Amino acid sequence: MKILVCLKQTFDTEAKIVLDGNGKIDRKGVSMIVNPYDEFAVEEALKIVEKDGGQVTVISVGEQQAQDALRQALAMGADDAVLVDAGDKELDEYSTATILAKAISGMEYDLVLGGFRAIDDGSAQVAGRVAEILNIPVVNVVTKLEVAGGKAVATREIEGGNEVLEVSLPAVITAQKGLNEPRYPSMKGIMKAKKKPLAKKTLADVGLDDSQIAPKVKAISFSLPEARQAGKVIPGEAAEAAAELAKLLREEAKVI
Amino acid sequence: MAKGIWVFAEQLGGQIKKVSFELLSEGRKAADTLGEELCAVLVGKDVAGLAASLGEYGADKVYVVDNAALENYSTDGYTNVIADLIKQYEPSALLLGCTVTGRDLAAQVAQRMQTGLMTDCIGMEVADGQLVFTRPIYAGKVIVKACVPDARPAMATIRPNTFPVASNAKAAEVVTVDANVGEVRQVVKEVIRVASERPELTEADIIVSGGRGMKGPENFKILEELADVVGAAVGASRAAVDAGWIAQSFQVGQTGKTVSPVLYVACGISGAIQHLAGMSSAKCIVAVNKDEEANIFKVADYGVVGDLFDVVPILKEEVKKVIA
Ligand SMILES: Cc1cc2nc3c(=O)[nH]c(=O)nc-3n(C[C@H](O)[C@H](O)[C@H](O)COP(=O)(O)OP(=O)(O)OC[C@H]3O[C@@H](n4cnc5c(N)ncnc54)[C@H](O)[C@@H]3O)c2cc1C
Numbered sequence A: 001m002k003i004l005v006c007l008k009q010t011f012d013t014e015a016k017i018v019l020d021g022n023g024k025i026d027r028k029g030v031s032m033i034v035n036p037y038d039e040f041a042v043e044e045a046l047k048i049v050e051k052d053g054g055q056v057t058v059i060s061v062g063e064q065q066a067q068d069a070l071r072q073a074l075a076m077g078a079d080d081a082v083l084v085d086a087g088d089k090e091l092d093e094y095s096t097a098t099i100l101a102k103a104i105s106g107m108e109y110d111l112v113l114g115g116f117r118a119i120d121d122g123s124a125q126v127a128g129r130v131a132e133i134l135n136i137p138v139v140n141v142v143t144k145l146e147v148a149g150g151k152a153v154a155t156r157e158i159e160g161g162n163e164v165l166e167v168s169l170p171a172v173i174t175a176q177k178g179l180n181e182p183r184y185p186s187m188k189g190i191m192k193a194k195k196k197p198l199a200k201k202t203l204a205d206v207g208l209d210d211s212q213i214a215p216k217v218k219a220i221s222f223s224l225p226e227a228r229q230a231g232k233v234i235p236g237e238a239a240e241a242a243a244e245l246a247k248l249l250r251e252e253a254k255v256i
Numbered sequence B: 001m002a003k004g005i006w007v008f009a010e011q012l013g014g015q016i017k018k019v020s021f022e023l024l025s026e027g028r029k030a031a032d033t034l035g036e037e038l039c040a041v042l043v044g045k046d047v048a049g050l051a052a053s054l055g056e057y058g059a060d061k062v063y064v065v066d067n068a069a070l071e072n073y074s075t076d077g078y079t080n081v082i083a084d085l086i087k088q089y090e091p092s093a094l095l096l097g098c099t100v101t102g103r104d105l106a107a108q109v110a111q112r113m114q115t116g117l118m119t120d121c122i123g124m125e126v127a128d129g130q131l132v133f134t135r136p137i138y139a140g141k142v143i144v145k146a147c148v149p150d151a152r153p154a155m156a157t158i159r160p161n162t163f164p165v166a167s168n169a170k171a172a173e174v175v176t177v178d179a180n181v182g183e184v185r186q187v188v189k190e191v192i193r194v195a196s197e198r199p200e201l202t203e204a205d206i207i208v209s210g211g212r213g214m215k216g217p218e219n220f221k222i223l224e225e226l227a228d229v230v231g232a233a234v235g236a237s238r239a240a241v242d243a244g245w246i247a248q249s250f251q252v253g254q255t256g257k258t259v260s261p262v263l264y265v266a267c268g269i270s271g272a273i274q275h276l277a278g279m280s281s282a283k284c285i286v287a288v289n290k291d292e293e294a295n296i297f298k299v300a301d302y303g304v305v306g307d308l309f310d311v312v313p314i315l316k317e318e319v320k321k322v323i324a
């Protein structure tokens, strides 16, 4: 079983974000992490090969710094990694998916795993787009996965419940929280990861030129939202405060 | 020429989602500014009867695809049908609610049409003859405005409760279309719906949420009782979910659901950045917390410093009184 995991390096959630002189997001000095949903995907891939045998390859579209994220996945236990560096070009989800799919189409795979969403500027579409380009089925927001006999049985969250879907492999499955508990890389894992293969590719290496990855979405402006203002703290003991609160919600805020 | 702003009229079990009416209401204004028609796309089994209700919120036209194979949502089936319609009629924009279904469908359709998609938007305007969408990114720390300049249709998913519903009755023309459902590769083995009298978290007008301060699963009953007085949904912080007190599907925040209710009541929640990421677009935030230093008070419109076990039950009674 060959499993590919699409992994994105994202800003740390605690990171303070500032805009640079051009009004764009300043990436300098921000600490980066593996997109948490992609950690679920890596963990799930490892669990499957531990049970049934096989190989796990992690793949990322990003700049050189994204190697750190790939190394972390290798330290968790993935076998090898591929980084496709598109340089500092503006990419949108269409571009990223095009690059990922093109790179993946040159590899062997039975299953492609990803996160259902990247927590930075993610929009829950890259993995689905990859499935569409590769012309294989996708199942999103999966909280339980069983793979056997060339099929995947996935439980996904739907409104007010869950549904269990079966797809033939290869397929794209995106992870939701609850799928598993990602392991921490062990000291030994971290040491081993340094020697594992990490292939660096350019756009040309995967057979794409700039015109093929021109974004469809154009960002017009970035701004920092105005901080929400702290409102009133309602004084008094529980009974008094609760009564006042109910009144304010009804009469002042008009929300109940 | 590509024409028409389309709204995916999402329905479940014969009921159109409120967010679809919200999108039509706002889409009406954009369509008028751009001089385009506003169309709803209604897909399902035995749904034709719902078409008229879409006219009430401003749709000029309703495309109806009624097919037994579309009774339940499937990624492939719905993508095939919507893509087929888009190819036939070439709309300039397609708007969907940012719901479980809308999000799933939008990505597939966008790729099939080789177009751009902005997800989880909280605003839409017309500028220079284009639809421009506002979306929060980086856990709401940055707001980006973006458009799809060339590809068509321009696509966006929009958070429920972003736009008010405005009736604008039109006698919508109903166009029944035969679209190809094609092969559905996701085979349904089982559907487990957890019966709930409460509204869906992402669409609820009011949400009462509990965090680690709830102390245990049994205490969520206090929140449910308050919620039921005002027809609210119940939510939770990750701490409460991770403790196993409440299911993952109730989690609000960066790794949970993003909600935009009219009123969000946070009980025993400290207000970590990752929690705020999921609810800070609420119109009114109330915090009940015994720690006056808690971060949640920095964003709350109304705060009560106190023990939630004292405050919430009384609040329930007081709310009952004021809405009576
Ligand atoms: C990558 C990442 C993603 C995350 N995603 C999410 C997410 O999606 N959603 C989320 O919520 N968190 C998320 N978190 C976790 C987040 O950082 C916080 O740990 C979490 O939100 C804390 O939950 P809490 O406020 O319930 O608990 P705490 O921070 O422990 O706060 C409990 C609060 O309850 C108050 N309290 C206690 N007893 C009472 C009482 N009797 N009456 C009144 N008040 C009382 C306390 O004063 C305290 O303020 C994420 C973290 C990371 C690193």
Ligand SMILES: Nc1ncnc2c1ncn2[C@@H]1O[C@H](COP(=O)(O)O)[C@@H](O)[C@H]1O
Residues within 6 Å of the ligand: A006, A007, A008, A009, A035, A037, A038, A059, A060, A061, A062, A093, A096, A100, A113, A114, A115, A116, A117, A118, A119, A121, A122, A123, A124, A125, A126, A127
């Ligand atoms: N640059 C990238 N490199 C590799 N995988 C990515 C990249 N961007 C997104 N993905 C994958 O697609 C998923 C959804 O991302 P998004 O659509 O950006 O929210 C992520 O969880 C990853 O699995």
